[in-house]
Amino acid sequence: DADVTQTPRNRITKTGKRIMLECSQTKGHDRMYWYRQDPGLGLQLIYYSFDVKDINKGEISDGYSVSRQAQAKFSLSLESAIPNQTALYFCATSETGMVGTQYFGPGTRLTVL
Amino acid sequence: QKEVEQNSGPLSVPEGAIASLNCTYSDRGSQSFFWYRQYSGKSPELIMFIYSNGDKEDGRFTAQLNKASQYVSLLIRDSQPSDSATYLCAARNTGGFKTIFGAGTRLFVKA
Numbered sequence: 001d002a003d004v005t006q007t008p009r010n011r012i013t014k015t016g017k018r019i020m021l022e023c024s025q026t027k028g029h030d031r032m033y034w035y036r037q038d039p040g041l042g043l044q045l046i047y048y049s050f051d052v053k054d055i056n057k058g059e060i061s062d063g064y065s066v067s068r069q070a071q072a073k074f075s076l077s078l079e080s081a082i083p084n085q086t087a088l089y090f091c092a093t094s095e096t097g098m099v100g101t102q103y104f105g106p107g108t109r110l111t112v113l
Numbered sequence: 114q115k116e117v118e119q120n121s122g123p124l125s126v127p128e129g130a131i132a133s134l135n136c137t138y139s140d141r142g143s144q145s146f147f148w149y150r151q152y153s154g155k156s157p158e159l160i161m162f163i164y165s166n167g168d169k170e171d172g173r174f175t176a177q178l179n180k181a182s183q184y185v186s187l188l189i190r191d192s193q194p195s196d197s198a199t200y201l202c203a204a205r206n207t208g209g210f211k212t213i214f215g216a217g218t219r220l221f222v223k224a
Contacts, residue, residue, distance in 0.1 A: 047209070090157075102212065105156060
């Protein structure tokens with residue numbers, strides 16, 4: 001089984017709808033992240049969490065919110081989806097420290113019409 | 114100026130050649146650097162990391178770091194068609210809580 005899983009893998013929705021993307025991990029890492037990837041822009045950090053009680057905004061948090069329900073679960077919500085939130089979303093976990101490796105989930109392709 | 118910059122490519126090399134991928138970063142507080150490979154539609158996977166000036170070798174891959182010039186590179190020796198992918202450079206700050214990714218360089222290895 002994959003160490004980092006994301007659901008759903010693909011989602012098409014309409015403008016104004018509320019969407020939740022879920023991430024679960026079995027690696028036992030405290031640190032979890034949400035990124036979005038757009039063509040030509042690389043990975044942009046949306047939110048990150050270093051433990052259940054620690055949530056931090058990333059570079060592009062506007063229009064998004066997160067919930068860390070447990071060490072293993074970190075969900076991303078779009079309260080009112082808009083077309084420019086169409087992107088590939090990745091959840092990641094990492095070991096602590098300066099060289100802690102990040103492990104990425106398989107991604108969720110979200111399309112907002 | 115983006116914090117981590119990479120040439121978007123595509124970089125095309127023949128099979129068996131050395132592919133050289135470059136990355137510059139703007140934050141002098143960056144302490145560790147990562148190279149990820151990403152196949153189309155897939156998630157990034159770590160190739161290697163480096164945090165000391167100089168070279169670090171792992172199989173066919175060599176990462177090079179020059180903190181004075183704020184420059185990181187990845188050399189792929191004996192390039193194979195299976196190396197065709199987008200390579201992402203990332204820089205992590207002191208404390209390890211913020212990792213900034215470049216936009217990636219697309220590499221094509223021609224058989």
